[in-house]
């Protein structure tokens with residue numbers, strides 16, 4: 001048996017079990033998805049949104065990339081955000097990072113990871129530069145890295161708030177609320193580290209006045 005056959009076998013087993021537990025489950029989801037949450041998480045295989053929040057298919061709309069970044073030229077993340085906010089009408093957007101993130105760790109080195117990854121990681125290096133004073137004052141390497149994970153999540157929440165997608169939804173419908181969370185690989189627990197309620201004012205330069 002090939003390694004990927006295990007995935008197909010696992011899928012069969014899961015679908016059967018789900019159907020036995022709740023016979024209407026798949027039929028309900030065929031017709032409607034009404035998730036209240038958009039999750040922007042890391043691609044890391046150890047941080048699957050549904051499992052760590054004990055939720056079912058249909059409950060969370062998910063986007064994942066290396067180090068859970070929200071970049072204002074990334075058509076992918078912005079399309080997901082637009083759809084989640086304007087079509088699915090989610091009430092909450094969660095950016096969830098995790099301690100021990102390989103992307104964060106890589107960004108703190110001076111290694112050349114070649115063009116594409118260098119481009120991506122540059123965004124994390126910028127987060128470090130914005131918060132250099134605080135981060136450089138932390139002498140323990142692990143603690144400094146953990147703090148960068150938290151600050152990165154915070155900056156990505158700001159990046160969400162800077163988009164016209166979020167600002168328009170805040171102005172017109174007073175949603176979604178933005179959350180910055182960090183997941184601990186060691187204990188499986190999520191720690192909320194930053195919140196931004198709908199309507200929060202950010203630096204005036206980022207605020208559109210003709211939405």
Ligand SMILES: [Zn+2]
Nearest residue numbers: 042044101102
């Ligand atoms: Zn990661």
